[in-house]
Amino acid sequence: MTADDNRPLLVLGIETSCDETAAAVVARDGEARGRILSNVVRSQLAEHRPYGGVVPEIAARAHVECLDAIVAAALAEAGLALSDLSGIAATAGPGLNGGLVVGLVTGKTLALAAGKPFLAINHLEAHALTVGLTDGLEPPYLMLLVSGGHTQTLLVEGVGRYRRIGTTIDDAIGEAFDKTAKLLGLGYPGGPEVERAARSGDPERFPLPRPMVGRVEPHFSLAGLKTALRQRAEAAAPLTDRDVADLCAAFEAAVCDIIEDRVSRAMELAEDAFGPGRPRWLTVAGGVAANASIAAALARLAAARGFHLAVPPPALCTDNGAMIAWAGAERLARGLVDGLDFAARPRWPLDPAAPAAIGAGVKA
Ligand code: KG4
Ligand code: ZN
Numbered sequence: 001m002t003a004d005d006n007r008p009l010l011v012l013g014i015e016t017s018c019d020e021t022a023a024a025v026v027a028r029d030g031e032a033r034g035r036i037l038s039n040v041v042r043s044q045l046a047e048h049r050p051y052g053g054v055v056p057e058i059a060a061r062a063h064v065e066c067l068d069a070i071v072a073a074a075l076a077e078a079g080l081a082l083s084d085l086s087g088i089a090a091t092a093g094p095g096l097n098g099g100l101v102v103g104l105v106t107g108k109t110l111a112l113a114a115g116k117p118f119l120a121i122n123h124l125e126a127h128a129l130t131v132g133l134t135d136g137l138e139p140p141y142l143m144l145l146v147s148g149g150h151t152q153t154l155l156v157e158g159v160g161r162y163r164r165i166g167t168t169i170d171d172a173i174g175e176a177f178d179k180t181a182k183l184l185g186l187g188y189p190g191g192p193e194v195e196r197a198a199r200s201g202d203p204e205r206f207p208l209p210r211p212m213v214g215r216v217e218p219h220f221s222l223a224g225l226k227t228a229l230r231q232r233a234e235a236a237a238p239l240t241d242r243d244v245a246d247l248c249a250a251f252e253a254a255v256c257d258i259i260e261d262r263v264s265r266a267m268e269l270a271e272d273a274f275g276p277g278r279p280r281w282l283t284v285a286g287g288v289a290a291n292a293s294i295a296a297a298l299a300r301l302a303a304a305r306g307f308h309l310a311v312p313p314p315a316l317c318t319d320n321g322a323m324i325a326w327a328g329a330e331r332l333a334r335g336l337v338d339g340l341d342f343a344a345r346p347r348w349p350l351d352p353a354a355p356a357a358i359g360a361g362v363k364a
Helices: 045-051 056-078 097-114 123-135 173-183 190-198 223-236 241-269 292-304 321-333
Strands: 009-015 020-028 034-043 087-093 118-122 141-146 151-158 161-167 281-285 308-310
Touching: 009 056, 009 097, 009 123, 009 321, 020 056, 020 321, 034 056, 034 123, 034 321, 045 056, 056 097, 087 097, 087 123, 087 321, 097 118, 118 123, 118 321, 123 141, 123 151, 123 161, 123 281, 123 308, 123 321, 141 241, 151 241, 161 241, 173 190, 173 223, 173 241, 190 241, 190 292, 223 241, 241 292, 281 292, 292 308
Parallel strands: 009 087, 087 118, 141 281, 281 308
Antiparallel strands: 009 020, 020 034, 141 151, 151 161
């Protein structure tokens, strides 16, 4: 079945690449408009919190324990049976291998049992296409992906056509927030804790570096910032609440400056993709997009550079099944189905032709 006959494509999406177990059903009509029929997410935050980070074995086990029930809930909420679906999509990478295998095996088994097409989805592609579902936005557009595992700027040229512009040569930005929180004795995940503490802090008391800012290569680097923060914190120890607030404010201000500069450079490098007089769009995804100061910095930058800004609602910026189902529907509409022998790909860059960033290649 294709979308041409105007009957909507109904796709189940399964996401298990990190610490969220998620399943959703999305409908895509013949005009490529999307509708979320259900979107069920179970976060494993509580399981990982005692360790201050995601533990792969705990994640895989938690996915195994609840994925069947999450899929059943997504179908029930959508009011559909497996036989009603047009296809079944599951995240195949990048991500933690154990979790990917759980989602893939489940998706393939359901596809085989129901005799439906199977779609192996790149998690980054799903983030990149989400604004098509939420805002009906069509490529080309520029995208900033900032989560615990990924930090990149990406030009979305079409479904299946992505140009990676910048990536991190060391830590992801969300990871840097989490490490900062840990260093300062705040909770996990660190992003919201650092943001809360920063609100009452003075961003100028502890000067911190802005690695890569002003460089022509469009990449990100957070390691030097993290080291400088640790040195400032050690020099000021024992830390009072005021010290922690000021350190958090300094860190957040540095990250905002880094993001503003690096996205600005990506805008310059993507310029050729936007024809004269065509609207220019910047979109954002990933948990870090929830940070109000970062969102404000992006809004300022977009306005200054003549870009429109599209930010999906927070629940669709962070990991979810609806984005996997939507990417599956977009691919299914183009006949891009996959075999049941598709293996998990813990590393799976969206743009394999992109040159590795110096000193990196670690972050897909
Ligand atoms: O996209 P996400 O929910 O999960 C994956 O990484 O896949 O992103 C989680 C990351 C964590 O590193 C968390 O600390 C960060 O997003 N984060 C934030 C905020 N909320 C979540 N970082 C900065 N400010 C926030 N308000
Ligand atoms: Zn993600």
